[in-house]
Amino acid sequence: MERRWLALLCALVLICTGCSRHDLSGNHRVVTEIQVICPNDRTQKSYTDPEKMRHILNSLRQIGQLTTPDQDPDALPLRQHQIQLTHSDGTKQTWSTKGDRYIRQGTAPWQQADPDLLTQLTHLFQTLPPDR
Numbered sequence: 001m002e003r004r005w006l007a008l009l010c011a012l013v014l015i016c017t018g019c020s021r022h023d024l025s026g027n028h029r030v031v032t033e034i035q036v037i038c039p040n041d042r043t044q045k046s047y048t049d050p051e052k053m054r055h056i057l058n059s060l061r062q063i064g065q066l067t068t069p070d071q072d073p074d075a076l077p078l079r080q081h082q083i084q085l086t087h088s089d090g091t092k093q094t095w096s097t098k099g100d101r102y103i104r105q106g107t108a109p110w111q112q113a114d115p116d117l118l119t120q121l122t123h124l125f126q127t128l129p130p131d132r
Contacts, residue, residue, distance in 0.1 A: 031057060033086040036125050040079050045130035052128055056083070059121045060095060063103060066111035073102040073110045081125060097121065 078099030
């Protein structure tokens, strides 16, 4: 008899834990738009397609290890990109790249990154057709 009560209690616990409420309001923000601005040639591209945004975000995430550059990238005449991420809560996050070597988030100091990975990101901007 005790085994039946124990089995019933276990089943009840399993059922109840599957029915718990989760608060999803405001806890998770997702990127809803990515704008890429290239001041050098005065172009602006906007991406809202989830698959295209996934490619851009994955490329940004792969940049990885960053180091402090030996020289100030602001003084160098290199191609620039400004990447503005708009989140579902309305907040914006900006990344900037300079040449195939430097990146920074917002107004943080420039960081030196793997040139191959930044070249891949730049190539993505050049080949991925914008949504708007």
